[in-house]
Amino acid sequence: MIMTKETIRDGKQKEGVFDEELTRSQSDLFVYISALMGNAEVARDILQETNLLLCREAERYDPARPFLPWARTVAYYQVMSWRKRNYRERLVFDDTLLDEVAASLNEETSLPHAQLDALEGCLKKLPERMRSLFEARYAQGLRVDKLASACGRAPNVVAASLYRIRQLLSACVEDATGGKNYVNR
């Protein structure tokens, strides 16, 4: 192939679009992988492997087509590969359920990065007590049993509070982004 100014320019533009799309899709991919694994601990490693593969396959990326479905497909195969390599680990889903969960996740319509921005706004809307509990869970990484002993409450009560806060945040994020609301309430 003869490299002209146009082809170089087009290549750089394509690279820029790819870069931008990859940047915007990170939070979505992290959530997607976490949900497929039922475990956010390993999601980071799998996301890293997914990014690696996406960067290697960047040449094949067609900017005219949506980026996220392609990236999710790559992430899905990385999840499958991790499961195959770590078949002795305790897996939350079997293959059939994994496919069903992936299908449900693929119905998600809101823009990935918008969700993260919306979440910031939604966290501010939470009552102070709820926000403190949630920040302690995630900002400090305190697990339910530690939070329970710190608050002087039973672990199941704390877990239920966190569950409720996630429900509220989910509804708020969906409202803000116009995405799909998983659970009607």
Add this chain to the structure above:
Amino acid sequence: MSIAEQEARFTLLVMAVVEATATAKELSEFRELMRAHPEFKLQYLEQMKIHGLMRYRQEMRNAGAGRYFRRSSVIGQVHVWWKVAAGLVAAALIAVLSGVAVNVCRYSNTVAFATIETAYGEVSVFSGGKTSEAWEGRQLYAGDELSVSGSSGAACVVWKDGSRLTLPAVSRVVLSLSKGEKRITLLAGAFDATFSKQLPGESYMIVTPDGRAKVLGTTITVIRGLRGTEVSVVQGRVRVERFVDGAEADVSSRYEVLLSDQKNSVNLSPTKFYWADRFSGGRGAGATAKQFVGNSLGNIAQREPK
């Protein structure tokens, strides 16, 4: 159990799954309920989505608002740092009020855990989806990929426990960290490594496409070639596991093993590379121990040193 009761039970199981406290029995029950009531999984997805977003948000903050591709203008970055500072103050206040010590290293996989000691030639680090130049003293984070390209060049990485890895030309490794296990994934080429003796509960895991090896303190060479992965043990002992069938073997000093996708082509043999003499001053233990583990090794041939 009525549907409402099953849904209530499923809610409790979702809490356990999201918080990673579910037992094997609970996981099984979780799967059964999800299979019986596909609509229940929406509850799980809702919870996992917020959980994932919160974890992602926190990791991004811990990593300095840049490692996950998040782009900010300079003003934006200042804004983010103000938020981080305010968050830290709030977190400290919460901790003091609740009498809980702040464990800032809890997410240790987002904290630098190794350093590039030397780098010459074409050495690069792939981190957060971006490739950038490696330099001496550069800190490495869990998940970073280190590459040495070109026909010459090398890099040496040192972990905080003093373990050391040398990466020659045309080689790539990913360094990661999970629950006390420091992981080295060899993507291409080879490496030499000397591992310091590990504390209880800590270890190094070497992973290649063909198998993995757990090390607690030893000196080894790992080469990923066309035939598979060669693990040569210089000093100490390494337990290897072949992915194709899960076969395990203990490889002792001056022995090497070839892991490939062929079930019948793995040999344990005296090492051809006498790295032992180079690294341990000739103190290699020799061909003393060659202990196979389990019954799944019938197809692995072993050969005594000549």
